[in-house]
Amino acid sequence: MRIDDYIGQEIDVFLRQDPWRKWQFARCAEDADEEGDANGVTYVSSSHGLEVACSNDGLVCTVFVRLERYDGPPDAIYGISRAQSRSDLILEFGRPSASGEPSRSPVLGESGAWDRFAKATSAMHAEYAVDGTVRLLTFMANSAIPE
Secondary structure: OOHHHHOOOEHHHHHOOOOHHHOOOEEEEOOOOOOOOOOOEEEEEHHHOEEEEEOOOOEEEEEEEEOOOOOOOHHHHOOOOOOOEHHHHHHHHOOOOEEEOOEEEOOOEEEOOEEEEEOOOEEEEEEEOOOOEEEEEEEEEHHHOOO
């Protein structure tokens, strides 16, 4: 299965599948909002570059893949590797539904461009390093796309 196939499924389904079931994940409760309501739980496998954010009811909402550490199956992330560039992804997935150009902030420093590729029920957000290679992939439900 591809990572975005788990969006909307229970986290236990994800954690029981290979290779994820062999990886160690730290369970981190999110801080409560201003009203004191919990904001979900995140499962983090830092050594494998994977972070899975879940709703309060344990459904997978967003999956972050840090490509400099990711060592899972390439087909789970559409064969995307750290060596690929923005033009490679656009060639593979078509015109992005949203994009941002590289920027420089006095506080945060330089950041690379980004693209979001919409699909029927989910989206893939690609963040690029300053050198133009893919740095981070974020898979999310369409309902979680920031406005």
